[in-house]
Amino acid sequence: MKLYWNLRCGSFAPEAVAVEAGLSYERVRADHRASDPAQRAGYEELKHHNPMGQIPTLVLDDGRVITESAAIALWFAELKPEAALLPPPGSPERAWALRWLMYLACEIYPVDLLESYPERYVATPDHAEALVLGANARIDRDWEIIEQALGERAGEGPFWLGETFCLTDLYTAMVLAWHREGRDHLARSPKLQRLLEATITRPKIAPLWAEYDLGARF
Known part of the structure; x- marks a missing residue:
């Protein structure tokens, strides 16, 4: 999985879930205003997957894209239910x-x-x-x-x-x-x-x- 992130952005919550759960993922910083060419390139790469340029954007291993910080956080929590970052379904x-x-x-x-x-x-x-x-x-x-x-x-x-x-x-x-x-x-x-x-x-x-x-x- 590849997560596009930037400072002070909505990628914090889903990434924090991933860190707490011990998930493996690649992170790409995306900032079109940065002086760092790699961060600007990350933003162009992000827009290829999500033309709106929204952070966070998550690209799954099969190429499917998930946007919206709450959705990505929920997805990460469900990938590792034993981390117990959500209570049991139905509770x-x-x-x-x-x-x-x-x-x-x-x-x-x-x-x-x-x-x-x-x-x-x-x-x-x-x-x-x-x-x-x-x-x-x-x-x-x-x-x-x-x-x-x-x-x-x-x-x-x-x-x-x-x-x-x-x-x-x-x-x-x-x-x-x-x-x-x-x-x-x-x-x-x-x-x-x-x-x-x-x-x-x-x-x-x-x-x-x-x-x-x-x-x-x-």
Whole structure:
């Protein structure tokens, strides 16, 4: 398998799942803005497989392509079920983990794109500031919902499933790292703070978190 990745991008969560599960894969850094010719070549190679140029993109051994960070993370977790990065199929715990994984991927992730790249979504630059303000308010509300939900099942443990770590914890840390006001938000979100610290200090995750340069806003 070949995973196309770049700094501070959505490839972190699926790659972290792969690292935790001990999967073998090839990684190709893809950055069309880089001065490094290899990274620019990686981006051109990526576009051959995915014309939209999205990171992450995963190319399977048979040439089939998987996109979307949540889908790749789920695929990696299913390749190594003994790593237990998801609860068993059919269990209430699995439903809980998937619910919040999809909330992060379908609700918060797209709104973060509005906040970070408003020029992509407005007809004229004059509208960009209003879009960012609206996106910030929506993201703040979403993280308040996350903070409340963490207390419903976590009990005394730091993770979505209490003492049991799962891929939803990785995805939460990644999406939170993109929030412009991450430090301020954590100051009023003790459950989220605890989850973040417990996740990014895991022995296999800490080096990857540092390589991806995701901690600047904390």
